Amino acid sequence: KGVTIAKPIVYGNVARYFGHKRDDGHTHEWKIYLRFYNNEDPSGYIKKVHFKLHDSYPNSLRVCEEPPYEVDETGWGEFGVAIRIYFKDPNERPLNLFHVLKLFKIEPGAAPDGGPMPVFTDYLVSEFYDEIVFSDPSRTMLRLLKSAQQLPPSIATRSETDFEKKKSETLQSLISAKNRLGSEIDDL
Numbered sequence: 001k002g003v004t005i006a007k008p009i010v011y012g013n014v015a016r017y018f019g020h021k022r023d024d025g026h027t028h029e030w031k032i033y034l035r036f037y038n039n040e041d042p043s044g045y046i047k048k049v050h051f052k053l054h055d056s057y058p059n060s061l062r063v064c065e066e067p068p069y070e071v072d073e074t075g076w077g078e079f080g081v082a083i084r085i086y087f088k089d090p091n092e093r094p095l096n097l098f099h100v101l102k103l104f105k106i107e108p109g110a111a112p113d114g115g116p117m118p119v120f121t122d123y124l125v126s127e128f129y130d131e132i133v134f135s136d137p138s139r140t141m142l143r144l145l146k147s148a149q150q151l152p153p154s155i156a157t158r159s160e161t162d163f164e165k166k167k168s169e170t171l172q173s174l175i176s177a178k179n180r181l182g183s184e185i186d187d188l
């Protein structure tokens, strides 16, 4: 019968340049986050979320026991962050995601030697859309997955990228490309 439930997620980071280097060497404040699409409240089926920062951060393993699943920090460097999602159903293995913290844009060829130049833009977003797919979840897990409610829309939970707009634009470009290709084939 094979039941699969897909839960759309968005994860990534936003970053803002202070405008200068602070005495402690920090140049940016940033937030790394895991959000669920349509602002769904996953706390019914998610036990906790771990964010493993660079080892040189004090207590580099940050744990979120409830939503919002995010870490606010300041710093100067970009590095990989391991995100681990633990589910309430002990039969569901924890899920690992990986996100490279992005603080600056790279302007190719902007450096004096023609190489890439990191540019400190005021505000930057680096986020990705993905899905958690549950295959044949247990009866209890299935109930929890289906009963998830929506969270009250708060500023914090609004995703930075308008994925609905991106989705329709992508669909439109695919349709026009298909038509163009079709007419080219007709002209052959």
Ligand SMILES: Cn1nnc2cc(CO)ccc21
Residues within 6 Å of the ligand: 054, 056, 057, 058, 074, 075, 076, 077, 078, 079
């Ligand atoms: C790698 N990185 N980038 N920014 C950082 C800040 C700290 C805390 O002072 C530790 C490590 C950091």
